[in-house]
Amino acid sequence: MPVAEITRAVGVDLGTSTIKIVCGDQQYKIPSVIGSPNPGWAGLVQDKSLLNNLIIEDSRGQDVYIGELARLQSEIRKSLASEGKMKSIDNSLLALKAILSLTMQSNYEQFVVATGVPIATGVEESKTLSKGLKGTHDIKVKNDATGEVKEMKILVEQVLVAPEPYGTYWHTLRSSGVKTAVDSIIVDIGHGTTDILCMYKGSMMRAASGSIEEATDSLTSALSRAIQEKAGKIIRPFDLMTAIEQGKRTVLVGGKALDIGSAIDQAVVSIADIIVDESNRLLNNLPPDAWIEKVIVCGGGSYTFGKYLKQAFFDANIVKSFEEVLVPENAVMSNALGFEMIATTKLTKK
Ligand SMILES: Nc1ncnc2c1ncn2[C@@H]1O[C@H](COP(=O)(O)OP(=O)(O)OP(=O)(O)O)[C@@H](O)[C@H]1O
């Protein structure tokens, strides 16, 4: 009887606002937050999914809320990353284990994990993350809504850690059938940071990569200030996010519709210009024979800034035609999708 060893490839993107995970046809997104337990009225919630009601037991046997549950219910919440870096490796590891549990189909499984971390994360931190995740782990998760407890064991055979945009670089080249390395810049516009990664002859160029705080969050903050000036009402930037995601150009403020269209356009132009300026500055650190053939714009911010950025990268002479600026089809998941592809290559090599 043929006996096959089953190891699954997992791609992760540890973003500052959301963690993304891809494993085969499973894809999940959870807020990058963990928090203290705050039990109560659990049985009555409508959404009983483990994804949105995720609790993991830490090494001291304490419950820790993960993702959406922490965001909504915890009194003390900790972000896993800020200012373009991971904050606590222990907390990130705990969240990663909890997320891995979502993909499990039985109570023992083996994985190869490739994960993206914010670009400003140090080498030591990346090593600690990789060391901490490798090996066997006993995981105990609980669904806060149903009380159901699952205990499982995982073996993480290999861990690869790289800057987040590297996932999109890989995914974009592989999905377009390109076999050779192409000198490129990958601009990943997230919620709180924009990461810029330069690739030269297939290598990630450290001196030509970096991160800035201008991102989608800067747009909602600018709009919030504009609304306050115009209507004298305070709308939190966070509450404007849904309007931006839905492409709305009017919002309801104090019972009156307010046109925010031109305020959006203005803010988009100035934020996109900062992103292009920073890319230009970083490009100066590439060797003189580098030839940028592709600018790849990804992250949730590509939906808002992508169109203007095409023009701006062209105007700045970084690309020779609009076609050289690519936006992946699934710009929010593209890092995680690429990392899953990278993890898969380790499976076939075994
Ligand atoms: N379809 C959409 N249209 C416009 N904006 C969107 C859309 N989808 C997501 N966003 C915005 O993109 C941001 C999230 O993007 P993304 O998931 O790439 O961030 P992140 O990776 O968690 O953050 P960071 O890169 O800062 O670590 C949010 O601000 C969200 O409002």
Ligand SMILES: [Mg+2]
């Ligand atoms: Mg991101």
